[in-house]
Amino acid sequence: xxxxxxxxxxxxxxxxxxxxxxxxxxxxxxxxxxxxxxxxxxxxxxxxxxxxxxxxxxxxxxxxxxxxxxxxxxxxxxxxxxxxxxxxxxxxxxxxxxxxxxxxxxxxxxxxxxxxxxxxxxxxxxxxxxxxxxxxxxxxxxxxxxxxxxxxxxxxxxxxxxxxxxxxxxxxxxxxxxxxxxxxxxxxxxxxxxxxxxxxxxxxxxxxxxxxxxxxxxxxxxxxxxxxxxxxxxxxxxxxxxxxxxxxxxxxxxxxxxx
Amino acid sequence: xxxxxxxxxxxxxxxxxxxxxxxxxxxxxxxxxxxxxxxxxxxxxxxxxxxxxxxxxxxxxxxxxxxxxxxxxxxxxxxxxxxxxxxxxxxxxxxxxxxxxxxxxxxxxxxxxxxxxxxxxxxxxxxxxxxxxxxxxxxxxxxxxxxxxxxxxxxxxxxxxxxxxxxxxxxxxxxxxxxxxxxxxxxxxxxxxxxxxxxxxxxxxxxxxxxxxxxxxxxxxxxxxxxxxxxxxxxxxxxxxxxxxxxxxxxxxxxxxxxxxxxxxxxxxxxxxxxxxxxxxxxxxxxxxxxxxxxxxxxxxxxx
Numbered sequence: 001x002x003x004x005x006x007x008x009x010x011x012x013x014x015x016x017x018x019x020x021x022x023x024x025x026x027x028x029x030x031x032x033x034x035x036x037x038x039x040x041x042x043x044x045x046x047x048x049x050x051x052x053x054x055x056x057x058x059x060x061x062x063x064x065x066x067x068x069x070x071x072x073x074x075x076x077x078x079x080x081x082x083x084x085x086x087x088x089x090x091x092x093x094x095x096x097x098x099x100x101x102x103x104x105x106x107x108x109x110x111x112x113x114x115x116x117x118x119x120x121x122x123x124x125x126x127x128x129x130x131x132x133x134x135x136x137x138x139x140x141x142x143x144x145x146x147x148x149x150x151x152x153x154x155x156x157x158x159x160x161x162x163x164x165x166x167x168x169x170x171x172x173x174x175x176x177x178x179x180x181x182x183x184x185x186x187x188x189x190x191x192x193x194x195x196x197x198x199x200x201x202x203x204x205x206x207x208x209x210x211x212x213x214x215x216x217x218x219x220x221x222x223x224x225x226x227x228x229x230x231x232x233x234x235x236x237x238x239x240x241x242x243x244x245x246x247x248x249x250x251x252x253x254x255x256x257x258x259x
Numbered sequence: 260x261x262x263x264x265x266x267x268x269x270x271x272x273x274x275x276x277x278x279x280x281x282x283x284x285x286x287x288x289x290x291x292x293x294x295x296x297x298x299x300x301x302x303x304x305x306x307x308x309x310x311x312x313x314x315x316x317x318x319x320x321x322x323x324x325x326x327x328x329x330x331x332x333x334x335x336x337x338x339x340x341x342x343x344x345x346x347x348x349x350x351x352x353x354x355x356x357x358x359x360x361x362x363x364x365x366x367x368x369x370x371x372x373x374x375x376x377x378x379x380x381x382x383x384x385x386x387x388x389x390x391x392x393x394x395x396x397x398x399x400x401x402x403x404x405x406x407x408x409x410x411x412x413x414x415x416x417x418x419x420x421x422x423x424x425x426x427x428x429x430x431x432x433x434x435x436x437x438x439x440x441x442x443x444x445x446x447x448x449x450x451x452x453x454x455x456x457x458x459x460x461x462x463x464x465x466x467x468x469x470x471x472x473x474x475x476x477x478x479x480x481x482x483x484x485x486x487x488x489x490x491x492x493x494x495x496x497x498x499x500x501x502x503x504x505x506x507x508x509x510x511x512x513x514x515x516x517x518x519x520x521x522x523x524x525x526x527x528x529x530x531x532x533x534x535x536x537x538x539x540x541x542x543x544x545x546x547x548x549x550x551x552x553x554x555x556x557x558x559x560x561x562x563x
Contacts, residue, residue, distance in 0.1 A: 054261040054270050082560030084367050092549050098367050098560070154557025162559070188261065188270035219265065226265040230497050238493030241318050241501050242486050248505070249325025252512040257330065 037209050038070070039063045040180075040199040047186065047217040049224075055188040058215065060111070060197060061181040069112070069119035069202045070172050071130060074184055076107025076164070076217075077193030083155050099151045100140045106191035108135065108159070111170035111182040121205035128200060128207060132156050132165055163187035192217050266500035267311045273506065275305065280507040284514020289522035290534040291474055292459070293320055293481070295452030296381060297541060298507065299373075307503070308561040309370045313360070313451030314498030317488040319508050320453040323515070324481045331475030338426035338472045342479040344433050345458070348440025349447075349484040356448025357491040364496065367560050374545055376449050381542030384456055388535035395528035427468045427476075435466060440480065448488045453481040456538065 040062030047056055060072050081104040087096035112119065116131050126134050137152050159165035164187070172182040195215040200207050219227055230237045261270040279301060287294035295316050302312035331337055363369040418432030439461045447454035458477045462468045468476070493499040522530060 049263060051263055052261060053263045082367065084558050084560055086553050086556045086558060088552070093551070093553055094371050095367050095558075151557070154555070155559070157555055158557055158559040161555070188263065189268065191268075223263055223265040226501060227268075230266050230493065230499070234494045234497055235490075237501075238490040238499065241493055241499050241504070242321060242489050244501060245318050245321035245489070245504065245508075246325055248508055248512075249322035250329070252322065252508075253326040253329040256326075256512070256516050 037065070038199050038201045038211050040072075040211050040213060042197065042213055042215060045213075045215060047190070047215065048220040049190075049192065049218065050221050051223055053188060053223075055190075056186050057183040058186060058197070059181065059183050060199065060213075061179075062199065062211075063178055064174075064180055064201060066177060067203065068208070069114050070174075070180055071113070071116065071120065071200045071202065072111040072170075072172065072182055072184065073128075073130060073198045073200070074107065074109040074215075075105045075196050075198070076191050077105075077195065078103040079106040079191065079193075080104075081106075081155065083151060083158065085151075085154070099143070101137050101155060102140050104137050104155060104159075105135070106193065107164050107186070107195065108132065109166035109170065109184050109186075111172050111184055113172040113174060113180070116169065119202050119205065120207075124202070124205065124207050128198075130200075131169075132160075132167070162189060164189070164191070186217075190217055192219060262502070262506070264307075264500050264503045266497065267307050267315075267503060269306060271305060271307070271503075276503065276506040277510040279305070280510020280512075281514040282510075283507075284511030284516075285518035285521065286514075286537070287323065287511065288515035288518020288520075289525075290518075290530060290537075291522070292455045292534065293323055293453035294511070295320055295447075295454075296377070296450065296456055296538070299451045300377065300541060300545060302503075308498075309373050310360075310364060310496060310498040310561060311500055311503070313373065313449070314489070314492035314496060315500045315503045315507075316451035317448075317485045317492060318499050318501065318504040319511070320485040321482060321489060322504075322508050323511060324453055324478045324485065326512075326515075327478040328475060328482060331478065334475075335426075336472050336475035337479050338424055338468070338476045339479070340422075341424045341427050341429075341436060341466075341468070341472075342476045344422070344436040345440035345476070345480040346483050348437040348442075349444035349480055350487050352441035352444025352446075353448040353484050353488045354491060356445040357488060357495055359445070360449055360492075361495050370561070371549075373450065374549055376446060378542055378545050378549065380446060380450070380457060381538050381545070384460060385535055385538035385542050387460065388531060389539055392528050392531035392535050396526075396532050399526070399528060424468075426472050427466070429467065431466065439465060440484075444484050444487075447481075447484060448491070451488075453478075453485055455481060456534075 040060055043059035058074065064070055081101045083099045084095035085097040086093045110131060116125065120130060125131060129136055135156065137155060139148065139151060143151065156165055160167050170182055170184050172180050174180045195217055197213040197215055199211045201209040260273045262273045263270045283294040283298045286297065299312050299316045303309050328337065363372045418434050420433045421430060422433045423430050439458065443454040443458045446457065455477055459473055462473045462477060463470060489499055
């Protein structure tokens with residue numbers, strides 16, 4: 001009996017100390033994290049693509065601890081992206097090779113409080129995939145490292161031409177030492193889907209805190225309905241398009257026939 | 260004022276689209292052609308993805324040819340029997356064209372193929388038209404008498420399955436219009452046009468139809484071929500943008516009225532010469548484009 005009681009007491013005691021220790025440690029790490037943390041939010045969590053949509057600015061704002069540098073990365077949903085390389089055959093320029101990148105971000109933009117090279121250690125840039133040079137796009141096909149690098153650079157250039165990989169980092173304005181805001185530009189041809197906006201805090205070149213914010217980019221209203229109809233009920237959409245065109249032709253005839 | 264095109268997934272200025280429709284409308288009113296062969300390349304120039312330009316253009320061709328046929332119908336300028344035979348060929352040809360289109364798209368060669376087909380057809384038809392119309396203008400200026408045979412006999416007349424086409428005053432093998440319908444239907448599906456500029460000369464020079472019934476009859480069959488193409492493009496490739504189509508139509512409906520009035524003031528053969536020059540110019544422009552080295556050899560495949 002007494003042995004059982006001792007065991008029970010020992011178990012209870014050790015459990016208690018474990019809980020106590022973890023509580024203390026928890027509060028410590030919690031306080032530590034709070035001291036390091038960034039608090040960020042978006043002015044709008046939805047980018048609505050409506051009829052008059054002509055690009056927009058994503059407004060990111062928040063608080064940061066006294067010392068530290070900030071970087072904000074906007075990544076569009078990963079999409080399979082097909083690239084072609086043109087070659088000249090008998091003087092005519094034709095697509096001569098094709099490479100697919102199954103997980104290329106459909107959109108990529110970056111904002112930083114200082115030039116990236118100055119505030120982030122190279123391996124951290126690589127790890128967090130910060131900046132267009134460190135995007136680390138993986139193609140589905142095989143190619144020699146040199147060729148692969150060319151395909152990658154080609155993809156980045158092509159996306160830059162469309163304004164979907166933003167070349168120039170946007171500015172982050174820091175007010176009163178610990179308030180920040182940044183407006184990141186989105187062109188009118190932004191792909192739809194769920195975007196991820198990562199806010200990173202750096203100290204001495206190392207990433208010490210981060211926060212992720214989701215952003216929905218979607219078509220709304222008539223635009224969304226037309227798109228959905230065209231893709232989900234293609235046959236019905238085709239028939240409707242035909243009927244509308246027939247009706248239009250008939251109306252045009254009624255309006256303008258020679259009286 | 261920008262408008263977002265839901266299927267093309269880009270924003271384009273409304274007035275640019277209306278204006279484009281208007282200009283093409285003026286030309287099609289003047290020359291009696293659909294103008295698709297100008298519209299599709301121009302849409303690509305302003306940034307509409309090639310597959311969407313093609314699919315959408317097929318949709319607007321329906322409207323323009325319907326109002327065209329309605330104008331010709333009361334004058335009895337539509338040979339329905341001939342139209343139906345052409346149509347049978349056209350439906351088969353355009354269905355095949357859409358299949359080839361999807362296949363080329365998968366190969367990643369659709370943009371190049373579209374341009375190449377444009378160069379080939381515009382070059383051929385344009386040159387033929389240029390020769391014919393300049394000869395006609397030259398004759399008129401010199402007041403040379405035009406000699407015309409009442410009836411020509413080619414090897415074509417030896418083909419089987421002869422049919423009588425009363426309105427066209429022809430007794431020819433049905434294989435001929437079937438083949439023409441097929442070829443033009445296939446090319447139209449690939450080029451996103453009605454194909455008027457190809458089928459009209461074919462009807463006049465290959466079938467020997469009287470000019471009076473050619474336009475009405477070709478428009479009649481173009482309605483159904485472009486309906487077929489629109490449906491198949493929407494269904495197979497999801498490349499019909501109804502918003503884009505309607506904007507272009509609004510512009511072209513107005514343009515056609517202006518064009519028709521302008522066209523009435525110019526001699527027929529001079530008009531044909533002007534059209535020929537236009538066709539050749541577009542063809543040359545596209546040819547130069549094919550041979551011009553691209554700014555970047557790496558390009559994105561269109562998402563369509």
